[in-house]
Amino acid sequence: MVSHKCVEQFGYKDSLLPPNARAPRSARKRRSIEKSISEDDNMCAIDLLATVAGHLSFESGCSLDKLIEDHRVVTQNSVKLEFPEEDTPLIPPVALLSQENSYQGSLSPCGFSSVINGKVEDEAEDFSYSGGGGSDAFQVGNFSEDVKPGIDGDAVVLDARPNVVVSLGSSSRTEVPSIGNCVSHGVRDDVNLFSRDDDENFSGYIRPRVTKNSPRTVPRIGDRRIRKILASRHWKGSSRHADTKPWRNYYSQHQKSYPIKKRKYFDHISDSMTDDYRLRTKMHRGSRKVSSMKGHGTSFVSSDSHVKLRIKSFRVPELFIEIPEDATVGSLKRMVMEAVSTLLSDGHRVGLMVQGKKVRDDNKTLHQTGISQDNTQLDSLDFSLEPSSEMPQLLTSHPSGHAYEEVLPVYQTANLDSVLGSDHNDAALFPSGPLGNNDMAEDSKATIPVALTEFSPRKSKKSEQQKQQQQQAAAQRRIRRPFSVTEVEALVQAVEKLGTGRWRDVKVRAFEDADHRTYVDLKDKWKTLVHTAKISPQQRRGEPVPQELLDRVLNAHGYWTQQQMQLQENVNKQLQESPSQTEGMLLLN
DNA sequence: TTTAGGG
DNA sequence: CCCTAAA
Numbered sequence: 046m047v048s049h050k051c052v053e054q055f056g057y058k059d060s061l062l063p064p065n066a067r068a069p070r071s072a073r074k075r076r077s078i079e080k081s082i083s084e085d086d087n088m089c090a091i092d093l094l095a096t097v098a099g100h101l102s103f104e105s106g107c108s109l110d111k112l113i114e115d116h117r118v119v120t121q122n123s124v125k126l127e128f129p130e131e132d133t134p135l136i137p138p139v140a141l142l143s144q145e146n147s148y149q150g151s152l153s154p155c156g157f158s159s160v161i162n163g164k165v166e167d168e169a170e171d172f173s174y175s176g177g178g179g180s181d182a183f184q185v186g187n188f189s190e191d192v193k194p195g196i197d198g199d200a201v202v203l204d205a206r207p208n209v210v211v212s213l214g215s216s217s218r219t220e221v222p223s224i225g226n227c228v229s230h231g232v233r234d235d236v237n238l239f240s241r242d243d244d245e246n247f248s249g250y251i252r253p254r255v256t257k258n259s260p261r262t263v264p265r266i267g268d269r270r271i272r273k274i275l276a277s278r279h280w281k282g283s284s285r286h287a288d289t290k291p292w293r294n295y296y297s298q299h300q301k302s303y304p305i306k307k308r309k310y311f312d313h314i315s316d317s318m319t320d321d322y323r324l325r326t327k328m329h330r331g332s333r334k335v336s337s338m339k340g341h342g343t344s345f346v347s348s349d350s351h352v353k354l355r356i357k358s359f360r361v362p363e364l365f366i367e368i369p370e371d372a373t374v375g376s377l378k379r380m381v382m383e384a385v386s387t388l389l390s391d392g393h394r395v396g397l398m399v400q401g402k403k404v405r406d407d408n409k410t411l412h413q414t415g416i417s418q419d420n421t422q423l424d425s426l427d428f429s430l431e432p433s434s435e436m437p438q439l440l441t442s443h444p445s446g447h448a449y450e451e452v453l454p455v456y457q458t459a460n461l462d463s464v465l466g467s468d469h470n471d472a473a474l475f476p477s478g479p480l481g482n483n484d485m486a487e488d489s490k491a492t493i494p495v496a497l498t499e500f501s502p503r504k505s506k507k508s509e510q511q512k513q514q515q516q517q518a519a520a521q522r523r524i525r526r527p528f529s530v531t532e533v534e535a536l537v538q539a540v541e542k543l544g545t546g547r548w549r550d551v552k553v554r555a556f557e558d559a560d561h562r563t564y565v566d567l568k569d570k571w572k573t574l575v576h577t578a579k580i581s582p583q584q585r586r587g588e589p590v591p592q593e594l595l596d597r598v599l600n601a602h603g604y605w606t607q608q609q610m611q612l613q614e615n616v617n618k619q620l621q622e623s624p625s626q627t628e629g630m631l632l633l634n
Numbered sequence: 635t636t637t638a639g640g641g
Numbered sequence: 642c643c644c645t646a647a648a
Contacts, residue, residue, distance in 0.1 A: 546637070546638085547636095548636075548638095549635085549636060549637085564636075564637090565638095568637080568638075568639095
């Protein structure tokens with residue numbers, strides 16, 4: 046196979062096909078790789094979240110439909126996967142996203158944002174607060190967090206604790222501090238943190254299957270399919286369009302919008318100036334602007350038998366990620382983001398936990414559940430988003446397709462059945478510690494799809510909306526996949542034969558089955574190969590390419606470059622001599 | 635959709 | 642690898 050011949054011996058003449066002599070487009074095997082997705086008519090993850098959150102709006106008069114006990118994952122306000130110095134994967138509050146990324150406008154009426162920033166908050170202003178006046182909603186927020194939960198006037202201040210986020214487990218589970226107890230001291234002290242012991246039950250497990258010998262098994266995480274699928278406009282920031290680099294935008298924008306340090310700074314002020322109300326107010330104003338003030342949950346129970354809740358945050362399920370050691374940090378981050386994005390973009394059900402206990406009976410009234418103005422012990426009211434198999438309102442329209450297969454072929458699903466088997470058992474749904482004590486076999490442990498919602502067959506029935514939603518939810522840069530020597534060999538071989546201007550043909554010829562190698566990739570690789578061949582071996586990086594191959598690269602490159610030049614010369618010549626025949630000449634060439 | 639190049 | 646102008 047490795048014929049080491051000089052260029053001339055390849056019989057280029059015979060294979061020298063005019064660049065435009067390719068098979069008609071219609072006859073070509075096509076791949077909708079770069080298909081752009083219309084974002085407008087799709088619900089983004091946040092919208093969905095908002096929808097979910099909407100159900101939490103007790104003000105609508107509806108009682109909690111789904112009460113779950115021993116809940117597991119909750120979400121925080123939003124998802125942000127930058128890892129602060131505190132080594133705490135914090136997820137930025139949705140509120141933040143809404144504020145800074147102009148999502149408020151796109152949120153559903155009863156959406157998260159609305160709940161957080163709108164009515165509830167406004168209502169909160171009605172609470173009188175010494176020294177504060179009701180003009181600033183944040184004073185109320187401040188109030189609810191800095192003052193021991195309890196009765197204050199007519200209102201019972203409840204605390205819906207926001208808790209953490211995404212924790213990554215490697216060999217052992219890594220507990221990730223919550224915003225509440227790690228970053229925001231001021232909050233921690235006054236609000237009850239709910240137990241996170243059960244976190245592992247709610248885990249997504251990401252595991253790219255990188256198999257050297259079978260490119261097809263490589264995780265699709267980086268594939269365009271997924272990429273587009275996960276592209277999210279909510280990461281994009283203010284503009285739904287005019288942003289060609291969503292993923293970059295994501296990082297840049299959120300890095301700016303999530304100044305942990307700054308928030309910490311404020312928290313310190315809070316700690317040291319506990320008695321200075323004005324300072325504290327200021328602090329929260331600052332927090333409001335830069336942190337997750339609105340992300341924390343606070344509920345209010347008014348005296349008119351209506352419970353008013355302010356969902357300040359959701360926790361996100363714990364995610365487990367398995368990634369090769371040699372993967373880049375960037376790819377890890379992207380994986381996490383994808384996971385969370387996917388998580389948020391899919392159907393969920395809301396879990397409720399009152400005083401640490403999961404409330405499962407959906408038929409109970411709030412009062413029966415203990416959520417009432419009379420209950421002064423309501424110091425812990427937690428909501429969570431859980432992968433749900435029971436979210437008709439979000440799944441009804443789903444065609445019975447298998448989006449799962451299409452979208453995330455990467456993730457093994459061996460355990461799916463067993464997992465699904467115990468549908469109504471949250472713990473079973475999310476085997477505690479995919480990495481932990483759950484004696485999961487080595488080959489089966491890495492099985493839980495990142496997309497928690499993908500667990501259920503019903504969930505696989507995604508509507509087009511949700512599919513696209515997903516597409517938008519995690520547009521990521523494809524993972525880097527260095528070409529193997531074998532691949533280089535194949536590439537060189539093909540280019541020697543076809544030339545440097547027919548990448549699609551090269552693709553078909555030598556990489557037909559390598560879905561992750563687009564003709565653009567091949568073209569780019571050739572470009573780098575040529576460069577590599579020109580520089581000294583010392584300057585080369587990565588897996589060394591045999592000099593023999595590089596020589597061939599250079600030869601072929603030189604040959605085809607010259608070939609193209611000659612062709613061009615002929616064209617120009619003909620153009621001068623008899624312009625009218627030029628067209629015919631071109632065709633002949 | 636492909637090609638060709640810059641980023 | 643990404644992004645795009647052009648074709």
